[in-house]
Amino acid sequence: MEIMNISKQYKGIDRREAILEEAKRFFLEKGYAETSMSAIAAKVGGSKGTLWSHFPSKEALFRAVIERLAGEFHKVYTDLLNPQAEIEIALNQYGCHFCRNIIEPDKRALFRLAIVECWRFPEVGKIFYEAGPQTAMRKLASYFASAMEKKQIRQEDPEYAASFFLHSLCARSKASRLYNIPQGNLANKEEIEADVSQIVSLFLKAYAP
Incomplete structure (x- = not known):
């Protein structure tokens, strides 16, 4: 039934x-x-x-699930990284959406699943990393490379800049996502916006042309 x-x-x-x-x-x-x-x-x-x-295998099914979730995620963030917009505005919009997204229950559960299962099933970690963090980093690096060409930020390694920015965004929520600790103020819209604004400000100062 x-x-x-x-x-x-x-x-x-x-x-x-x-x-x-x-x-x-x-x-x-x-x-x-x-x-x-x-x-x-x-x-x-x-x-x-x-x-x-x-889906010919469980691994193929898992990959499809992750790519489906990641595809929705990356489409939104690609749209937010508008090369025509002022870089400070674009990064603030990107950062706020990114921080709200990674603390959603499904995303937190997926993050912990990848961390736990990758030791027994290395393919799980590989699939998660390639579809999620690696793709996000490459898209952001491409955006930064363009910004560097326009002299909006200093010419440096765009992949390192992307890694630096993304890890800064993830830092405060990492313990919550990894250990399932209640979000507290981290889930508050105003708190997220304030955190992201500070991160963007520090990033742009560090990469000032």
């Missing part, structure tokens, strides 16, 4: 999207090791063959 209800829930939704949505819930709640393809197939409804036709 439960399987039938889940199937009705996903009626009219693309089968691949339904699988990805249910797989995300399984991975975040149970972890990589405890999630099985059979359990996901049972929840979504249909045969295991249908699931395997879309």
Whole structure:
């Protein structure tokens, strides 16, 4: 009966999207090791063959889930890094959205999942890093390279600048995300904006042309 209800829930939704949505819930709640393809197939409804036709392995399914989440994340932030906007405004907008995003429950759960599971399943850490932090760093580095060419900031290694800026944004929330400590003021909109404003100010002073 439960399987039938889940199937009705996903009626009219693309089968691949339904699988990805249910797989995300399984991975975040149970972890990589405890999630099985059979359990996901049972929840979504249909045969295991249908699931395997879309995703030939659990690793492939996990990669698709992460890339789907990361794709939504990166699209927003690519739009925020508008090369036509004043760099201080663009970085403040980027930083505020970034900090709010990484403390969302799903993102915190995903971060901890990658940290815990990567020691037993190195592919988990690799998939998470490539789709998330590495891609974010490359996109931001590209933005900084353009800003350096326009002499908005000093000419330095753009990848190092991107790493420096992103790690600064993550610093205060890292303990909360890693150890599941309550957010406190870190989840407050005004607190985030104040933190990001200070980080952007320090960054632009450090990279002043």
